[in-house]
Amino acid sequence: MQRFMLFLSVCLLHGVPLEGITAEPMRIGIIGLDTSHVVAFTRILNDRSSKDHVPGGRVVAAFKGGSDDVVSSYTRVDTFTKQLKDDYGVEIVDSIETLCLKVDAILLESVDGRPHLDQAKPVIAAGKPLFIDKPMAASLQDVIEIFRLAHEAGVPCFSSSSLRYYPSLLALQKMPIGELKGAISYGPCTLEPHHPDLFWYGVHPSEALFAVMGTGCQTVSRVHSSSTDIVSGVWNNGNTGVLYGLRTGHARYKVTLFGSEGIAEQQGGGNYVPLVREIIQFFQTGHPPVSVRETVELFAFMQAADISKAQQGRSVDIPTLIKAHGGAWLLSPSP
Numbered sequence: 001m002q003r004f005m006l007f008l009s010v011c012l013l014h015g016v017p018l019e020g021i022t023a024e025p026m027r028i029g030i031i032g033l034d035t036s037h038v039v040a041f042t043r044i045l046n047d048r049s050s051k052d053h054v055p056g057g058r059v060v061a062a063f064k065g066g067s068d069d070v071v072s073s074y075t076r077v078d079t080f081t082k083q084l085k086d087d088y089g090v091e092i093v094d095s096i097e098t099l100c101l102k103v104d105a106i107l108l109e110s111v112d113g114r115p116h117l118d119q120a121k122p123v124i125a126a127g128k129p130l131f132i133d134k135p136m137a138a139s140l141q142d143v144i145e146i147f148r149l150a151h152e153a154g155v156p157c158f159s160s161s162s163l164r165y166y167p168s169l170l171a172l173q174k175m176p177i178g179e180l181k182g183a184i185s186y187g188p189c190t191l192e193p194h195h196p197d198l199f200w201y202g203v204h205p206s207e208a209l210f211a212v213m214g215t216g217c218q219t220v221s222r223v224h225s226s227s228t229d230i231v232s233g234v235w236n237n238g239n240t241g242v243l244y245g246l247r248t249g250h251a252r253y254k255v256t257l258f259g260s261e262g263i264a265e266q267q268g269g270g271n272y273v274p275l276v277r278e279i280i281q282f283f284q285t286g287h288p289p290v291s292v293r294e295t296v297e298l299f300a301f302m303q304a305a306d307i308s309k310a311q312q313g314r315s316v317d318i319p320t321l322i323k324a325h326g327g328a329w330l331l332s333p334s335p
Contacts (some may be wrong), residue, residue: 183257
């Protein structure tokens with residue numbers, strides 16, 4: 001992208017016609033090859049023959065990563081690494097610092113959220129736009145610290161689940177139900193012992209809940225059983241949002257909205273393509289499509305659920321929790 005901008009400047013300086021000139025795809029690097037997302041995202045970006053192709057970026061290099069104590073990481077990382085190398089010609093490098101020298105922007109994809117802060121630091125130091133896949137980190141404190149470092153360095157950074165951009169969820173938000181009063185979001189909520197309970201898969205229906213409810217969550221309480229979690233949030237306008245996490249049988253993602261004039265249910269699902277499209281636009285513009293405040297509240301909601309569970313369902317105050325984890329600067333009107 002930098003090379004293209006230099007070329008474009010020279011053309012303008014010398015009066016060269018710009019018709020037919022198109023930008024080179026951004027060179028994209030990946031950190032962490034232990035999730036199926038890396039293959040899916042690379043196919044969407046690199047395979048121009050695919051009906052799902054999103055132009056504007058190309059994955060050219062990657063850092064393998066991996067976690068020895070997470071089953072879904074160490075059992076899959078070699079397979080996904082081989083796929084990227086053999087099927088898409090992606091160069092595998094031996095450090096994040098080397099990766100940053102070869103690319104214009106970074107997808108941080110490590111399935112384990114614990115190393116995300118340490119993996120993000122060299123990317124932020126290199127000034128590369130950064131997308132962080134779910135979960136953004138394995139603690140609220142790390143989420144806030146990543147955003148603090150990025151903010152202070154002036155580096156664009158955002159995180160999101162693909163559910164936020166499902167066409168079916170976007171269509172739901174346009175339904176004529178009057179003034180929004182509340183929502184229920186449900187979906188799979190399998191657990192992983194190294195992460196707070198909702199961070200692993202509950203992050204997806206939680207993201208969908210915040211996509212429709214927005215910021216302003218004030219308190220959170222949780223009811224837990226071996227098969228189900230019910231996490232309730234109260235927003236500052238009196239609206240209520242409920243996450244229903246499921247761990248038995250078949251569970252799909254769905255949101256129901258409650259309005260002053262009606263009720264509407266999400267119809268259908270979606271795929272990764274809209275999220276990848278948002279990521280490319282973010283890389284090109286430097287403007288995150290999801291605010292820092294909303295993402296921090298989302299992770300505070302999920303961490304508060306663990307605290308409430310440990311305290312037999314006691315209500316947890318979200319602004320207080322954010323402040324306690326270094327996020328007081330986020331509670332001003334500007335972030």
